[in-house]
Amino acid sequence: MRLFVSTLLFWIAAVVPSLAAEVHPPSQVLAGAAFSMPSSGAGQGTLYLIGSAHLSKRQVNLGTDIEVDGDDVQHAGRYTVILCTDQCSASEFYVHPAGPDRLSLLVHPSRVPVSNPNAISAVAVVWDVYHNLEISPETVKFTVNPDEHTSLSEARTTNNGIAWIRLTSAAKSGVVKLQASVGKVSEIRVVQQVASDACNLRIHASSESKKIVIETDPVRDCSGNFVPDGTVVSFTMTDSAGETTVDVPIKRGVAKVEMPAHGHARITAASGVVTGNELNLAGGGE
Amino acid sequence: MNRLLAVLILVVTVTFVAIAWLQSGGVARERMQSAQTPEEAVRLLLTEAQQHNFDAAYARLENRAEVDKSAFIRDFYGSNGSLLTYAALESFDVWGLHANDHEATLRAKLHYSTAVGPLDDIRDLKAEHDGSTWKVVWPTTHAPKLAPQVIPVNYLRWDVINRGAEDDWGVQNVDSPQVRIVSMNALQRADRVVVLGEIVNEDTVPAYVNVGATLLGQNQQELAQETSFDKISHTLLPKQVSPYRIDFPGMRLDKIKSVRMDAKAMLVPASADPVIEVSQQRLEADALGKKILSGQLVNQSGQIVNIPHVIAAFYDANGKVIWVSDGYIEQELMPQIPVAFAVDLPDDVAAKVQSYHVVVNHYDRQSS
Numbered sequence: 001m002r003l004f005v006s007t008l009l010f011w012i013a014a015v016v017p018s019l020a021a022e023v024h025p026p027s028q029v030l031a032g033a034a035f036s037m038p039s040s041g042a043g044q045g046t047l048y049l050i051g052s053a054h055l056s057k058r059q060v061n062l063g064t065d066i067e068v069d070g071d072d073v074q075h076a077g078r079y080t081v082i083l084c085t086d087q088c089s090a091s092e093f094y095v096h097p098a099g100p101d102r103l104s105l106l107v108h109p110s111r112v113p114v115s116n117p118n119a120i121s122a123v124a125v126v127w128d129v130y131h132n133l134e135i136s137p138e139t140v141k142f143t144v145n146p147d148e149h150t151s152l153s154e155a156r157t158t159n160n161g162i163a164w165i166r167l168t169s170a171a172k173s174g175v176v177k178l179q180a181s182v183g184k185v186s187e188i189r190v191v192q193q194v195a196s197d198a199c200n201l202r203i204h205a206s207s208e209s210k211k212i213v214i215e216t217d218p219v220r221d222c223s224g225n226f227v228p229d230g231t232v233v234s235f236t237m238t239d240s241a242g243e244t245t246v247d248v249p250i251k252r253g254v255a256k257v258e259m260p261a262h263g264h265a266r267i268t269a270a271s272g273v274v275t276g277n278e279l280n281l282a283g284g285g286e
Numbered sequence: 287m288n289r290l291l292a293v294l295i296l297v298v299t300v301t302f303v304a305i306a307w308l309q310s311g312g313v314a315r316e317r318m319q320s321a322q323t324p325e326e327a328v329r330l331l332l333t334e335a336q337q338h339n340f341d342a343a344y345a346r347l348e349n350r351a352e353v354d355k356s357a358f359i360r361d362f363y364g365s366n367g368s369l370l371t372y373a374a375l376e377s378f379d380v381w382g383l384h385a386n387d388h389e390a391t392l393r394a395k396l397h398y399s400t401a402v403g404p405l406d407d408i409r410d411l412k413a414e415h416d417g418s419t420w421k422v423v424w425p426t427t428h429a430p431k432l433a434p435q436v437i438p439v440n441y442l443r444w445d446v447i448n449r450g451a452e453d454d455w456g457v458q459n460v461d462s463p464q465v466r467i468v469s470m471n472a473l474q475r476a477d478r479v480v481v482l483g484e485i486v487n488e489d490t491v492p493a494y495v496n497v498g499a500t501l502l503g504q505n506q507q508e509l510a511q512e513t514s515f516d517k518i519s520h521t522l523l524p525k526q527v528s529p530y531r532i533d534f535p536g537m538r539l540d541k542i543k544s545v546r547m548d549a550k551a552m553l554v555p556a557s558a559d560p561v562i563e564v565s566q567q568r569l570e571a572d573a574l575g576k577k578i579l580s581g582q583l584v585n586q587s588g589q590i591v592n593i594p595h596v597i598a599a600f601y602d603a604n605g606k607v608i609w610v611s612d613g614y615i616e617q618e619l620m621p622q623i624p625v626a627f628a629v630d631l632p633d634d635v636a637a638k639v640q641s642y643h644v645v646v647n648h649y650d651r652q653s654s
Contacts, residue, residue, distance in 0.1 A: 105458075107458060108461070109461045110458065110459070110460045110461045111460075111461060111489065111490060111491070189458045190458070194490040195490070197525075198525075228490045228524065229442050230441075230442040230444070230490075230492075230523055230524055230558050231490065231523070231524040231525045232523045232524060232525050232526040233525075234527070234643075241565070241566045241568075242565070242566040242567045242568035242581065243566075243567040243568070243581075243642075244563065244564065244565040244566065244567065245563075245564045245567070245643065245644055246561065246562075246563045246564065246586075247523075247526060247561070247562075247645065248561055249441060249442060249523055249558035249561070251440070251441065251442070251558075257561075257563075259563070259565070260565060271525045272486050272487075272488065272525035272526075272527065273468060273486060
């Protein structure tokens with residue numbers, strides 16, 4: 001409907017341009033900023049203001065400056081202003097974003113294994129106060145705070161409102177804060193750097209009455225980080241009674257299990273696709 | 287005229303009642319009221335148990351003094367939210383193994399319909415000749431009881447707070463867990479194609495996983511699509527591995543050019559408890575001569591596991607997954623009390639099996 005009205009009025013304005021009163025908007029204005037447009041002619045006319053997400057109609061006095069409220073031009077883009085008396089005339093102007101005021105920061109992933117090259121991506125999208133994409137080049141500063149005392153920064157210029165950066169995760173597990181800022185606006189996201197797969201998984205065993213207690217050494221990844229609690233370690237014991245398996249979650253850095261002892265036993269452990277050392281116990285216990 | 291009509295209605299009613307009685311096995315029941323053979327004794331007992339007429343069934347026991355009635359009922363319909371509490375005894379088969387004039391040994395195969403599909407329970411029963419009739423000697427099972435105690439449980443639990451629906455676009459959310467299919471094998475069985483393998487949760491948070499497979503034909507057209515449904519341990523803790531199996535009934539492997547696998551993972555709240563030990567695993571033949579993997583489950587936590595579900599992956603000499611079997615355990619897992627399990631595997635597969643890996647899935651009333 002809006003398109004139809006716009007097309008119709010355009011056609012009217014194109015057919016009879018020489019007879020119409022005219023309005024002269026500035027070629028460019030900022031979103032949300034009020035401005036005035038000088039007009040020609042005399043008496044009263046009807047002003048149509050048509051934007052990509054705005055349409056208004058009102059009566060105006062010709063021959064004076066026509067005031068346009070900031071609320072009418074909040075959405076960036078091309079606008080058409082049409083002034084009609086007996087005939088109509090049309091002009092166009094462009095509304096630019098009002099300047100950086102908001103920042104959307106997309107950081108992926110939220111969890112990342114340590115020492116993973118280019119594993120973290122951060123994308124900053126710059127908006128003005130009215131949610132118009134700020135397409136003019138802006139400098140976005142990305143700051144990483146690996147710990148409380150250090151911070152690393154790198155600046156990127158937006159292209160069509162978007163700036164992005166790729167980061168390598170640190171060798172030490174923990175939470176890293178990633179901040180993006182443009183002007184006075186900033187956003188922070190948190191990425192959890194988690195230990196990688198267990199490295200050098202080792203188990204030891206001791207006998208308690210009729211049971212064997214099998215326990216891992218503190219389970220760490222190859223960078224020395226503790227593998228998170230809850231990570232499953234699968235213990236397998238093969239003895240004369242058959243095979244016994246238990247999936248045990250790591251608790252306080254170690255996984256521990258008790259198994260019944262039946263003579264000579266071979267015990268192995270694995271966490272995911274990582275296997276540990278093998279124990280051979282003669283007569284239940286080491 | 288009215289009197290004639292009344293008599294006619296009465297006759298018709300009596301006729302219908304008689305037909306219904308005959309159709310419901312009334313003659314057989316009447317004949318078995320006083321069991322003349324060991325098989326009749328067992329059949330009568332099972333019929334009454336099937337009809338939940340436990341007083342009558344219990345009265346048919348030779349060893350009533352040794353069998354607690356509530357335990358007898360539990361033997362049929364379970365307790366503590368176990369699978370049998372969601373089951374109905376549909377039918378049974380009884381056949382003799384050994385008999386003389388005084389006692390007999392019989393085997394009964396009970397066919398239950400349960401919330402997770404059909405379940406067969408095989409029991410060996412004894413019958414003794416008591417005067418003019420046969421009575422069943424019900425096996426007395428003294429379930430071990432754990433002494434009252436406090437079992438401290440301090441395993442991890444993961445809760446998830448997701449981005450709210452009202453949050454703005456670009457607000458940070460938590461990512462889905464990273465899972466990976468570590469092996470896949472497509473097999474042709476007699477009446478179906480089976481896709482099986484293993485999946486691992488590579489992340490540091492629990493994952494709810496499901497594996498799907500799409501069979502593609504010679505022109506890459508989709509022939510069939512299925513998921514692992516319950517033949518997988520859906521909730522995987524960090525670094526936990528689960529077997530999966532996907533069946534395609536009626537499909538032929540020679541018609542398939544490729545298989546498209548799809549592993550889906552969701553972030554879900556989960557607990558590292560309970561830890562279930564799978565002990566005394568061994569490949570053997572059951573009483574019917576079928577190859578099975580048997581063992582015991584021991585619930586190492588302090589809470590009851592209502593419905594345990596065993597999933598086993600079998601490997602050949604090269605470490606390749608060649609079969610995945612699963613089975614629900616009809617009995618609940620009480621803390622620290624071992625419960626036997628067995629899952630079957632095809633004879634041709636059993637010959638190639640070099641090792642196996644068992645995981646225990648569990649469905650609990652508290653968490654459902």
